[in-house]
Each structure stands twice: as structure tokens, then as C-alpha cells.
Amino acid sequence: MATPLLRLPPPPQPFLSPPTPTSTSTFPQKTHHRRNPITPFSSSPSFRNGRTPPETECPVPLDQQPVNEYQSLSTSFPFNWAAADLVEYCSRLLAVGSSFAVFVGLPVAWLGSVGPQSEPLKPALAAVSSGLFVVTLAVVRMYLGWSYVGNRLLSATVEWWILTVSVGADEETGWYDGQIWVKTAEVLARDRLLGSFSVKPVLSRLKNTLVGLAASLFICAVLLINLEGNQKSSYISSGEPAGRAVPGVYNDESARLFEPDAFCGEPDLQ
Numbered sequence: 001m002a003t004p005l006l007r008l009p010p011p012p013q014p015f016l017s018p019p020t021p022t023s024t025s026t027f028p029q030k031t032h033h034r035r036n037p038i039t040p041f042s043s044s045p046s047f048r049n050g051r052t053p054p055e056t057e058c059p060v061p062l063d064q065q066p067v068n069e070y071q072s073l074s075t076s077f078p079f080n081w082a083a084a085d086l087v088e089y090c091s092r093l094l095a096v097g098s099s100f101a102v103f104v105g106l107p108v109a110w111l112g113s114v115g116p117q118s119e120p121l122k123p124a125l126a127a128v129s130s131g132l133f134v135v136t137l138a139v140v141r142m143y144l145g146w147s148y149v150g151n152r153l154l155s156a157t158v159e160w161w162i163l164t165v166s167v168g169a170d171e172e173t174g175w176y177d178g179q180i181w182v183k184t185a186e187v188l189a190r191d192r193l194l195g196s197f198s199v200k201p202v203l204s205r206l207k208n209t210l211v212g213l214a215a216s217l218f219i220c221a222v223l224l225i226n227l228e229g230n231q232k233s234s235y236i237s238s239g240e241p242a243g244r245a246v247p248g249v250y251n252d253e254s255a256r257l258f259e260p261d262a263f264c265g266e267p268d269l270q
Contacts, residue, residue: 058187059179060160066191070149078138083202089205093135093138096135100131102127105129105131106123108130109122109123122228129221136214142206146202150200152191154191156182157181159180
């Protein structure tokens with residue numbers, strides 16, 4: 001007799017607990033989005049507040065702003081010579097002075113002097129003096145330009161001018177109105193930094209150059225005066241009566257010595 005098979009129920013599935021959250025935070029997870037790169041802003045308050053830079057807020061025209069005037073001056077002729085290297089600066093001044101002395105001063109002094117072959121030192125000194133004078137004029141011009149820009153950079157205010165045109169029935173007139181703008185703290189700090197470290201050294205160099213040129217001109221003038229005095233004294237011979245060769249002075253005694261035939265029959269002056 002066959003044994004009946006018993007069907008057993010399937011074993012119960014183990015109870016699975018819900019997954020334990022890894023974070024105790026109840027806030028929903030943030031979704032990461034791709035962001036555009038951020039352009040760094042300046043530390044200036046005007047940039048942080050979303051305003052325009054201080055240069056664009058300045059009512060002064062661009063060509064009259066001190067910083068632009070400095071940039072224009074430092075690249076213009078001959079003002080850029082003063083900001084160049086010391087060797088280049090001295091060589092340019094020497095080239096200008098020597099060229100004027102050789103090609104202009106020396107021919108004029110040679111043709112304008114009496115007997116230059118016998119006294120060549122006098123025309124040479126006159127030519128050197130003319131070259132020094134031209135260089136002095138150039139340095140003075142450079143000093144005035146750099147001094148003007150330096151004063152505008154160091155000043156707390158900026159003076160600027162605007163052209164006002166009035167059109168009438170018969171004629172058109174125009175004039176310049178002067179305005180004053182007070183620099184902001186940022187602009188003032190930038191301009192004074194530029195003026196102290198870029199303009200003042202140039203002005204100091206130009207001052208020293210002017211002192212050296214003035215001393216050289218004084219020495220040349222003293223030498224020319226001494227040569228002129230020696231030339232006048234050379235006309236007077238020590239073996240002849242005094243007053244014989246004094247230029248521009250008439251004397252009967254001197255006339256008798258030079259032209260004795262003109263005084264024939266006249267008694268000698270005692």
C-alpha cells in the first residue's frame with residue numbers, strides 16, 4: 001500500500017525592516033545644478049553695490065583727467081625723455097646740445113667775431129654756450145609739463161573746462177566754462193600714488209639737470225668775460241705811453257704819436 005505524500009506549507013518569509021535613513025535630517029536632499037563661472041568683482045564699494053567704476057562716474061572729460069594726461073605726457077615728445085633711463089636721457093640732451101653748438105652756434109660765432117683765427121677759444125666758448133642754452137630751454141619745457149601733471153595728480157580737486165557755444169541770429173559765440181570736481185577717495189589715492197612714485201622722481205631729475213646747466217652757463221659766461229678783458233688789455237703796450245691804445249677815446253698826446261705829421265709846427269703839450 002502506497003504512503004501518501006504530505007504537502008508542507010512554504011516557510012514564512014523573514015520580516016524585512018525598512019531601511020534606516022543615514023541622515024537624521026528631515027530636509028529634502030538638494031539637487032546639484034551646474035553653475036556658470038563667477039567673474040570676480042573688485043573690492044571697491046562701487047563694484048560691490050553694482051554701480052559703475054569711479055572713472056565712469058567722473059564728469060571730467062577723458063582728455064582732461066589727470067591719469068590720462070599723465071599717460072599722454074609720458075609718451076609724447078620730448079617729455080618722454082625725462083622718464084627714460086638715465087643714460088638715454090643724458091645722451092639725448094648731449095646730442096641736442098652738441099648738434100646745435102656745431103651746426104648753428106659755431107658758424108654764427110665764427111663769422112661774428114673779429115679775427116677768429118688768432119683767438120679760436122672765444123668762438124668755441126660762444127658755441128658751447130649756445131648749445132647749453134638750447135638744452136636749458138628744452139629741460140625747462142619738460143619741467144613745466146611734468147610739474148603741471150604732477151600738481152593735478154596730487155590735488156584733491158580737478159579743474160576742467162567745457163566749451164559752451166551760443167548761436168545767435170547774426171553770429172555764433174563760444175567760451176569755456178570752468179568746473180571743479182572733487183575726487184573720490186579711490187581716485188585720490190590712485191592719483192597721489194601715481195604722482196608720488198612716477199612724477200616726483202622725474203621732477204627731481206629735471207631740477208638737478210637745471211642746476212647743472214645753470215652752473216655750466218655761468219662758467220662759460222665768466223670765461224667769455226675774461227677773454228674779452230684780456231683782448232682789450234692786449235691793445236695797450238707796456239712800452240708806450242699810457243692811453244695810446246684805449247679804444248674809443250681821443251687824446252692829443254696819442255694822436256701826436258700816431259700821426260706826427262698832422263701836428264707839424266705846433267708846440268708840444270707839456
